[in-house]
Amino acid sequence: xxxxxxxxxxxxxxxxxxxxxxxxxxxxxxxxxxxxxxxxxxxxxxxxxxxxxxxxxxxxxxxxxxxxxxxxxxxxxxxxxxxxxxxxxxxxxxxxxxxxxxxxxxxxxxxxxxxxxxxxxxxxxxxxxxxxxxxxxxxxxx
Numbered sequence: 239x240x241x242x243x244x245x246x247x248x249x250x251x252x253x254x255x256x257x258x259x260x261x262x263x264x265x266x267x268x269x270x271x272x273x274x275x276x277x278x279x280x281x282x283x284x285x286x287x288x289x290x291x292x293x294x295x296x297x298x299x300x301x302x303x304x305x306x307x308x309x310x311x312x313x314x315x316x317x318x319x320x321x322x323x324x325x326x327x328x329x330x331x332x333x334x335x336x337x338x339x340x341x342x343x344x345x346x347x348x349x350x351x352x353x354x355x356x357x358x359x360x361x362x363x364x365x366x367x368x369x370x371x372x373x374x375x376x377x378x379x380x
Contacts, residue, residue: 239293239322241329244283253292254285261312266370281309282337284330286322294322298334298342306339327357335380342380348372 244250255270263269282298294313298306308330313322334342345368346354351361354376363375 239325240287241325242285242287243333244285244295246279246283250285250292251283254283254295257292257295257314258310258312261315262310268369282333284326284333286313286326293317294326296326296330298330298337298339300339301343304338304340306334306337306342308342308344323353324357331378331380340380341377343375343377345373346376348374351376
């Protein structure tokens with residue numbers, strides 16, 4: 239498996255959008271808007287690949303000069319639990335550190351909280367509803 243930064247607008251980016259749409263949006267009856275995708279051009283986009291196939295992805299968004307937000311993490315359904323998410327998180331954290339971030343935060347879907355806790359994140363909010371499902375704010379010092 240290869241982990242790499244993806245350039246906005248490339249064929250790899252289109253794979254990333256499709257994966258996120260299939261895993262994160264379609265099950266909720268949602269889809270991405272052109273405006274949402276346009277806003278991603280300044281984010282750090284990360285993909286996990288086996289040959290040319292994307293296995294998983296995530297992105298890092300700057301909230302403040304020392305605080306980054308992990309967003310849109312997705313792994314192919316049939317490959318969840320195989321270490322791809324762990325590898326993506328570790329790669330994203332190293333990339334965030336290299337860019338000067340000291341804290342990584344996220345809005346984690348309720349079922350993913352145990353996974354992120356294993357990765358060293360802590361819940362720092364009450365449960366809230368976002369895009370129709372329960373979430374928690376989680377964060378980790380890098």
